Amino acid sequence: MSSKSFSLSAEDIEGLYLISDLASRAHRNNLRISNGPEASDYRSKAQNYKKLKVKAEILVEEESALEEERKMLERELDRFSTSLKVSRQRLDGGQNLDYKSLPALRLEVANLEAKVLEYTGAELGMIERLEELARDRSKLETMVKELAQEAIVARDKLEELRRDVALQDGLLQEELTQAKIKAMPEVIALINRVPSSVIDKVAYVVDGSCSGCRLRLSSSLGDRIRRFSSEVHFCEDCGRVLLPPRG
Ligand SMILES: [Zn+2]
16 A cells, blocks of 8 residues: 555554454454353353253153154054953853864954953053153253253343443543544544544554564665655555554
């Protein structure tokens, strides 16, 4: 970037530094909302809560799927029990039976008894598992409630910080406005030439490098700064106003 023909007074330089400092402080202050410990605390607590809530929901689904399975099993069991009852009645009223079909009926009864036993056992297993799931879910739901509470507390703290930051920002912006009002229009024009993405608008030369972006100045810029030390220069990389160091 080119040099400007007007030169800065000590007061202008102080003004530039003050405006740059205030803008940086306001920026850092605002960053506390998204980058501070309060924000990361809230983020991690909200995440913990969500994770556990999903787990609890999965458990509820598992429970209702198992309950469906149990109902199906129960219907099968009812069918076997009814068949067993019918077959037993036929066997008990044995006089009317053809003796040849008796062994087959006995075998049928024995098979049905085995089925009823097997299905009863399976249903009991499912009931046990369902009770276990209900206990786990209830524990999980208690934990979900606790985590929700923690997340709410963290959110409130973040809200408190947000209010605090807004208050500070109001004061800093006011100071910044005052500093800009006091500065020469030429000084404001210099600041406006620095890219808006750069928060601290001024830097100085340290060992041939820009103190803002830490990049080395070209030899031609270095030459110009030496030859026209009273003029204003800009860093070729970051666009900051290059000032003589303070103090
Ligand atoms: Zn730079």
